[in-house]
Amino acid sequence: xxxxxxxxxxxxxxxxxxxxxxxxxxxxxxxxxxxxxxxxxxxxxxxxxxxxxxxxxxxxxxxxxxxxxxxxxxxxxxxxxxxxxxxxxxxxxxxxxxxxx
Numbered sequence: 275x276x277x278x279x280x281x282x283x284x285x286x287x288x289x290x291x292x293x294x295x296x297x298x299x300x301x302x303x304x305x306x307x308x309x310x311x312x313x314x315x316x317x318x319x320x321x322x323x324x325x326x327x328x329x330x331x332x333x334x335x336x337x338x339x340x341x342x343x344x345x346x347x348x349x350x351x352x353x354x355x356x357x358x359x360x361x362x363x364x365x366x367x368x369x370x371x372x373x374x375x
Contacts, residue, residue, distance in 0.1 A: 279373035286365035290358055297354045300325055304347040325350075 303321045311318045325347075332346040 275372050275375070279369045282365050282369035282372065286362050286369065289365070290362045293354050293358050293362070296324075297351055300329075300347050300350050300354075303329075307344070 299321060303325045306318060306321060313319070328350055329344075329346045332349050333344070336346075336349070
């Protein structure tokens with residue numbers, strides 16, 4: 275069972291890393307939206323391409339704009355924290371219990 279435990283531990287750590295990277299991408303997108311970025315810049319296009327599908331779905335379902343301020347990045351960051359605390363920690367604890375028997 276230690277092989278399955280190690281596999282689950284690796285999946286949990288990779289998932290945690292991916293969620294952290296995506297959170298920084300969302301933060302970068304939020305910061306870059308405060309200025310008037312060049313839409314042809316490769317970094318700006320990457321930030322918009324990776325975050326717009328998620329942010330658009332949140333904006334479509336929830337009224338997240340109040341007074342010209344868009345709260346959808348904050349909702350995404352809170353969802354990422356939830357997944358890191360609930361899913362990743364649950365996978366890690368399950369892997370530890372599998373390893374200890």
